[in-house]
Amino acid sequence: MLLEIENVGKSFKGIRAVSGASFDVEEHAIVAMIGPNGAGKTTIFNLVAGVYAPDQGEIRFRGKRISGLKPEQVCAAGIGRTFQIVKPFAGLSVLDNVIVGALHRERNVVAARKRALSILEQLGMAHKAQQPAAALTLPERKRLEVARALATRPELLLLDEVMAGLRPTEVDGMVGLFEALNRNEGTTILLIEHVMRAVMALSRRIVVLHHGEIIARGEPAQVVKDPAVLSCYLGTEAVGGDEVQA
Amino acid sequence: MSQATPVTQVDTGSMPLSRAQLLGAGCVLGLLLLPLWANNYVLSIGTLILFLALAGQAWNVMMGFAGLLSLGHALYIGLGAYTSAALYTHYEIGPWLGVWLAALLCALAGVAIGALAFRFSISGVQFSLLTIAFAEFTRIGFDHIEWLGGPAGLFLKVQQREHIDLLNLRGPPAMFYYVALALCGGTFALCRALLRGRAGYYWQAIRENEDAARALGIPTLRWKLLAVAISAALTGVAGVFFAFYYNSLFPEQVFHISRSIEIILAPVIGGIGSLVGPVLGAALLTLLADLSTELLNALGSEIPGVKQVLYGCVLLVVVWYLPHGVWPALSRALGLGREHKG
Amino acid sequence: MPEPDLIANVVLTGLLTGMIYGLMALGLSVVFGVVRIVNFAHGELMTAAMYAVVLISTAWELDPLWLMLPLGAAFFALGYGLQRGVINRFIQRPEHSQLLLMLAIATILVNGLLMGFGPDAQSVQTDYQLDSFELGPLLLDKPRVYAATAAALTALALLAYFRYTMTGKAIRACADNHMGALVTGLPLKHLYALTFGLGTACVAIAGCAQMLLLDVTPAAGPAYTLLAFVIVIVGGLGSMAGALFGGVLIGISEALAGLFVAPSAKSMFSFALLILILLVRPAGLLGARA
Numbered sequence: 001m002l003l004e005i006e007n008v009g010k011s012f013k014g015i016r017a018v019s020g021a022s023f024d025v026e027e028h029a030i031v032a033m034i035g036p037n038g039a040g041k042t043t044i045f046n047l048v049a050g051v052y053a054p055d056q057g058e059i060r061f062r063g064k065r066i067s068g069l070k071p072e073q074v075c076a077a078g079i080g081r082t083f084q085i086v087k088p089f090a091g092l093s094v095l096d097n098v099i100v101g102a103l104h105r106e107r108n109v110v111a112a113r114k115r116a117l118s119i120l121e122q123l124g125m126a127h128k129a130q131q132p133a134a135a136l137t138l139p140e141r142k143r144l145e146v147a148r149a150l151a152t153r154p155e156l157l158l159l160d161e162v163m164a165g166l167r168p169t170e171v172d173g174m175v176g177l178f179e180a181l182n183r184n185e186g187t188t189i190l191l192i193e194h195v196m197r198a199v200m201a202l203s204r205r206i207v208v209l210h211h212g213e214i215i216a217r218g219e220p221a222q223v224v225k226d227p228a229v230l231s232c233y234l235g236t237e238a239v240g241g242d243e244v245q246a
Numbered sequence: 247m248s249q250a251t252p253v254t255q256v257d258t259g260s261m262p263l264s265r266a267q268l269l270g271a272g273c274v275l276g277l278l279l280l281p282l283w284a285n286n287y288v289l290s291i292g293t294l295i296l297f298l299a300l301a302g303q304a305w306n307v308m309m310g311f312a313g314l315l316s317l318g319h320a321l322y323i324g325l326g327a328y329t330s331a332a333l334y335t336h337y338e339i340g341p342w343l344g345v346w347l348a349a350l351l352c353a354l355a356g357v358a359i360g361a362l363a364f365r366f367s368i369s370g371v372q373f374s375l376l377t378i379a380f381a382e383f384t385r386i387g388f389d390h391i392e393w394l395g396g397p398a399g400l401f402l403k404v405q406q407r408e409h410i411d412l413l414n415l416r417g418p419p420a421m422f423y424y425v426a427l428a429l430c431g432g433t434f435a436l437c438r439a440l441l442r443g444r445a446g447y448y449w450q451a452i453r454e455n456e457d458a459a460r461a462l463g464i465p466t467l468r469w470k471l472l473a474v475a476i477s478a479a480l481t482g483v484a485g486v487f488f489a490f491y492y493n494s495l496f497p498e499q500v501f502h503i504s505r506s507i508e509i510i511l512a513p514v515i516g517g518i519g520s521l522v523g524p525v526l527g528a529a530l531l532t533l534l535a536d537l538s539t540e541l542l543n544a545l546g547s548e549i550p551g552v553k554q555v556l557y558g559c560v561l562l563v564v565v566w567y568l569p570h571g572v573w574p575a576l577s578r579a580l581g582l583g584r585e586h587k588g
Numbered sequence: 589m590p591e592p593d594l595i596a597n598v599v600l601t602g603l604l605t606g607m608i609y610g611l612m613a614l615g616l617s618v619v620f621g622v623v624r625i626v627n628f629a630h631g632e633l634m635t636a637a638m639y640a641v642v643l644i645s646t647a648w649e650l651d652p653l654w655l656m657l658p659l660g661a662a663f664f665a666l667g668y669g670l671q672r673g674v675i676n677r678f679i680q681r682p683e684h685s686q687l688l689l690m691l692a693i694a695t696i697l698v699n700g701l702l703m704g705f706g707p708d709a710q711s712v713q714t715d716y717q718l719d720s721f722e723l724g725p726l727l728l729d730k731p732r733v734y735a736a737t738a739a740a741l742t743a744l745a746l747l748a749y750f751r752y753t754m755t756g757k758a759i760r761a762c763a764d765n766h767m768g769a770l771v772t773g774l775p776l777k778h779l780y781a782l783t784f785g786l787g788t789a790c791v792a793i794a795g796c797a798q799m800l801l802l803d804v805t806p807a808a809g810p811a812y813t814l815l816a817f818v819i820v821i822v823g824g825l826g827s828m829a830g831a832l833f834g835g836v837l838i839g840i841s842e843a844l845a846g847l848f849v850a851p852s853a854k855s856m857f858s859f860a861l862l863i864l865i866l867l868v869r870p871a872g873l874l875g876a877r878a
Binding site: 365370372376382389551557558562 | 626677681683684685687688689691692693694695696698699700701702703706707806810814817818821850852853855856859860862863866867868870
Binding site for chain 2: 049051070071072075076080081083087088089090091092096099100101103104108109112148149151152
């Protein structure tokens with residue numbers, strides 16, 4: 001088991017963002033977290049990534065406790081993440097952004113530049129390498145976030161709504177990229193997503209959050225038919241629809 | 247702040263020299279040859295420019311590279327100056343040895359202040375105030391330290407000007423000029439190397455977005471403290487030069503906030519975060535000041551304060567119209583392109 | 589160990605001085621709370637006002653107390669214009685740009701004064717400057733009492749203005765909730781300028797008060813700026829009561845430090861206090877936890 005989240009809870013000034021959440025992510029798996037806005041998904045990401053420490057419970061990575069570690073230590077352990085609200089290094093070029101990430105594992109700037117370029121090529125952004133990050137569109141910035149995180153050679157990649165704002169063909173492209181990543185390099189992926197097209201295509205397991213609690217989990221086909229899941233999206237009266245619109 | 251470097255490194259021997267490299271080489275040559283034709287007065291101006299450029303570059307490391315606005319850098323000038331001066335007057339230890347202790351002390355002081363600030367999440371204006379408070383506290387404190395001369399000052403033995411004693415930095419103006427040039431050039435080379443390497447990338451990342459930097463595995467606290475330490479140490483070195491060049495130290499002068507402001511003027515006007523900025527700013531400011539003094543002398547008046555009013559006006563104009571300093575605009579105008587960072 | 593009478597005297601003197609400090613700091617605090625600009629030229633403006641007092645007082649043989657209202661009004665206009673014309677353009681700029689702008693203005697002001705008046709100290713003479721009130725064993729200088737009373741009254745007037753008038757409340761609204769103020773259509777530029785004008789007026793009146801007690805040199809500018817910052821940080825950035833409280837606190841502690849330690853070291857204590865507060869409680873003693 002690569003990532004174990006055990007009975008984790010977190011409150012902010014009296015509001016319980018996450019309570020009693022437990023789930024595991026196996027190595028080489030692709031797991032999606034879905035749920036309405038405010039369900040606590042990003043909070044769980046932040047707990048795993050070390051932005052906050054959980055009020056209760058424990059998070060383990062490769063059997064070792066990581067809850068309470070600082071973000072840079074979590075990255076060093078092998079977890080990379082993107083941010084829901086993108087945080088590019090706006091004053092730097094696209095390439096330099098990725099070089100910063102690559103420097104985590106590469107010995108020097110020359111090696112980091114090489115790695116950064118190859119990642120940008122993988123993501124189809126090599127032609128934008130010299131542009132300032134501030135000049136990118138939002139979908140491009142999201143891809144830059146992914147490129148940067150990938151540059152740190154993570155074993156587990158946390159993707160926070162990276163498909164938002166993409167056209168269907170672009171979504172398919174990203175899905176293909178992540179599938180290839182998972183297949184070729186064995187990268188485990190945990191993603192938060194609202195774009196169901198991507199969720200259904202990528203993930204082999206889904207975890208559903210609502211009001212900070214996990215209300216369903218399992219294979220995609222089962223989860224989307226689960227009445228509890230449908231009612232939290234569509235309301236109890238509308239339960240029974242064919243396709244879940246996130 | 248990064249001028250993006252081209253994907254392929256530009257250093258093959260067969261390529262013609264770029265404009266920037268030519269210009270740079272020309273400046274260096276000019277600086278090296280200056281003492282051959284300049285009189286003592288011109289040399290003193292040159293030395294002052296180099297000193298301000300040195301201190302400005304040192305300050306720039308903290309501001310331009312780590313994004314921390316220190317308005318109390320006089321603290322390190324003072325610590326460096328007094329440490330080396332005390333070692334020389336009380337223990338006969340020359341500046342080349344004394345500078346190491348001075349730099350170390352300054353680095354420690356910087357790290358202490360930085361650590362306090364970071365530990366308690368002080369940034370922005372409050373950080374600036376914190377730096378001012380430390381400098382002022384030390385200024386008043388040193389006024390009460392008799393062993394260092396107190397308010398009456400600490401004086402170094404001045405020997406004949408013609409005899410060059412490099413070991414103790416006693417000698418003619420030309421000697422001081424070359425020492426200042428070496429220090430300034432060395433700092434420039436150091437900053438350039440830092441900017442191009444891991445440190446440069448990490449510092450800029452931290453400056454742009456610290457959260458994102460941490461998510462990429464950068465231990466931001468450590469790197470910020472490193473910037474502070476380097477900045478403080480280099481400023482301390484400038485302080486050592488100050489002590490041996492001016493030969494007299496008064497807490498009121500050395501630690502004063504006006505000195506802190508003097509230090510930041512050059513990089514702010516030249517261009518924060520760039521390599522050439524502080525040097526250019528120092529040159530512009532000093533020449534401007536000198537011109538105005540000459541002008542006033544010609545008009546027959548010697549009013550104190552004119553120089554600083556001019557500084558203030560230049561600062562105002564630059565902050566208003568050229569918030570990134572003179573260098574970016576100048577380099578564009580000279581067509582120097584984006585071949586090197588800074 | 590000094591006698592209790594002496595200590596009481598010193599404390600009372602410090603309290604009175606603190607009133608003036610408080611008024612000075614009030615100006616800074618109000619400006620920061622509303623306009624969110626850190627006015628590094630604060631003390632320099634006060635010094636300019638003090639020099640104005642010297643000029644007018646000696647030329648027309650007027651007591652500085654009479655100059656409080658007219659000078660306050662004049663500096664209000666100056667502050668209003670400064671904000672509207674210059675500082676407003678920097679509201680959106682990064683913090684260090686604003687700092688540098690105010691630093692530039694401060695430098696020009698201080699050295700302009702140096703050019704105009706020279707480095708020597710100047711002061712104002714009043715008839716009663718050597719008189720004092722006797723309160724049992726305590727001896728209070730008349731000038732100090734007058735100055736402190738004037739300062740306190742001004743501060744109270746300002747507080748009343750902010751509490752009871754529509755414009756005053758509008759200004760406080762800006763401070764409390766910038767976005768809300770924008771959304772409800774308050775004329776921000778005007779209110780900012782008004783606030784800055786009030787802050788400058790405070791400083792002018794405080795300057796008049798100070799002239800009753802001390803002499804002035806151009807170098808006092810930065811010193812007053814720093815002092816104002818110490819007070820405001822200690823008392824609480826953006827808190828009016830905090831500024832007054834901080835002023836009195838610093839006034840008394842400086843006086844006591846002058847008594848128990850060397851007089852020249854009394855500012856050291858203030859700076860140490862500043863460092864402590866910045867680290868331990870950056871919101872200040874009376875400031876709201878942002």
